[in-house]
Amino acid sequence: MERVGRGDDAKAWEKLGYRLVLEYRLVFPASFAALPHLVHLASRSAQARGLAGTILRCAAGHHGCDDLLAACADAIAEFSELLDRHLQTRPPDYLETFLDLLAAKEQYHWSAALGDFTDDFYHLACPHCAVEVTIAIGDHGRYSAIRDWHLGDVDRLGLRPAAHEELSGIGRWMHETAVRDAHEPLADGIAHLFGKAECPRCASVFTIADEYTSANSPILQ
Numbered sequence: 001m002e003r004v005g006r007g008d009d010a011k012a013w014e015k016l017g018y019r020l021v022l023e024y025r026l027v028f029p030a031s032f033a034a035l036p037h038l039v040h041l042a043s044r045s046a047q048a049r050g051l052a053g054t055i056l057r058c059a060a061g062h063h064g065c066d067d068l069l070a071a072c073a074d075a076i077a078e079f080s081e082l083l084d085r086h087l088q089t090r091p092p093d094y095l096e097t098f099l100d101l102l103a104a105k106e107q108y109h110w111s112a113a114l115g116d117f118t119d120d121f122y123h124l125a126c127p128h129c130a131v132e133v134t135i136a137i138g139d140h141g142r143y144s145a146i147r148d149w150h151l152g153d154v155d156r157l158g159l160r161p162a163a164h165e166e167l168s169g170i171g172r173w174m175h176e177t178a179v180r181d182a183h184e185p186l187a188d189g190i191a192h193l194f195g196k197a198e199c200p201r202c203a204s205v206f207t208i209a210d211e212y213t214s215a216n217s218p219i220l221q
């Protein structure tokens with residue numbers, strides 16, 4: 001830790017990252033013990049920022065992390081503010097930072113599930129007829145469909161994005177943040193993800209994010 005504190009020695013950072021989260025992305029009490037120091041370094045070190053973010057993302061679904069997270073509450077609050085300031089500079093690692101901030105807010109589900117909306121698919125069950133519905137939100141289209149092994153996505157129906165005032169909770173925060181930072185692809189993708197889809201089979205209309213969350217929670221990594 002002393003060594004990495006002096007500069008951005010890539011090898012030292014790699015070693016430290018390996019010790020704190022291992023290659024299996026597991027976290028230990030030592031990972032949380034290192035958090036306050038990493039957060040302290042994070043304002044001037046991209047490596048420290050990245051490693052602190054990785055530790056928080058890895059906290060999802062691990063038993064015994066709650067007490068360790070609670071003990072780091074001050075460092076996590078400081079880290080959240082730092083990430084939020086970093087987002088406002090519209091950095092090249094915007095999405096990574098956004099996902100780290102979601103993890104810092106203990107929104108592990110979206111931190112793990114959210115993509116960049118260039119080619120994203122979400123699979124869920126229709127809440128009414130239980131047929132598996134494929135949701136596409138990407139450059140190639142924004143639709144609900146039935147995935148056919150031979151024919152691809154058939155019976156496509158356009159999604160109905162949510163207007164900002166219809167959003168609440170974490171969806172509203174995500175949309176607000178992406179709009180604030182003029183990150184249009186992300187804001188638009190989130191509006192679709194937290195918007196509505198129609199089931200191609202039974203025509204019932206549901207909120208994508210709600211059904212996807214209930215199909216994929218809790219996330220165990």
Ligand SMILES: [Zn+2]
Nearest residue numbers: 126129199202
């Ligand atoms: Zn249905």
